[in-house]
Amino acid sequence: METAYIKTPLGIARIEGDEDGISVISVVDQGETSSAIPPVLTEAVTQLYDYFDGKRNDFNFPINPAGTEFQQKVWKGLLEIPFGKTMSYLELSKKLGDVKAIRAVASANGKNPLWIVVPCHRVIGADGSLTGYAGGLWRKKWLLEHENPLKQQCLF
Incomplete structure (x- = not known):
């Protein structure tokens, strides 16, 4: 397993992975x-930098997270x-069938x-509130604003 640490606007990101894909990205x-x-992490690092620079809306490097079937x-x-959208926990539960x-x-x-x-940061409370986020609610707010910045409308 290879590891790299990169600077992001939200802190230092730790990236772990091997030839099977990226297994951990944390902050x-x-x-x-x-x-x-490490060469096996280069594409993930590049795509993360592109995301933070506003040049990327999705990721296409191989991932290999460890977890239960559920x-x-x-x-x-x-x-x-989708990028720039949110969904409530209830909506996600319905979508998953239970x-x-x-x-x-x-x-x-x-x-x-x-x-x-x-993108777990895209899941919000049913009332639209920013509920629970392991990285801190300030990071969740930053990510959602980064993905869907308010655009100033023309007044004339």
Whole structure:
């Protein structure tokens, strides 16, 4: 397993992966960045930089997150939430076929090991509130604004 640390506007991102794909992307508040990026992580690093620079709306490098069958199902559902859009936990539970699984869906969402790439930040409360986010609500707010910035309308 290879590891790299890169600077992002939201902190230092830790990226782990191997020839089977990227298995972990997480964020920490501070730390050292990598002086060299392992070749197996280069594409993920490039695409993350492009995302933060506003040049990328999706990711297409191989991913390989470890999780239960149910967690994998939820993470796959998260991948279907379009860039710049949000979905409530209830809507996601319905989409996955079991409205009663809302707590389990929320739990799986919170255990997502691929920060930003599997967009758990796009899941909000049914009332539109920014609920729970492992990286901190300020990061969730930043990501949602980054993906859907308010555009000033012309007054004339």
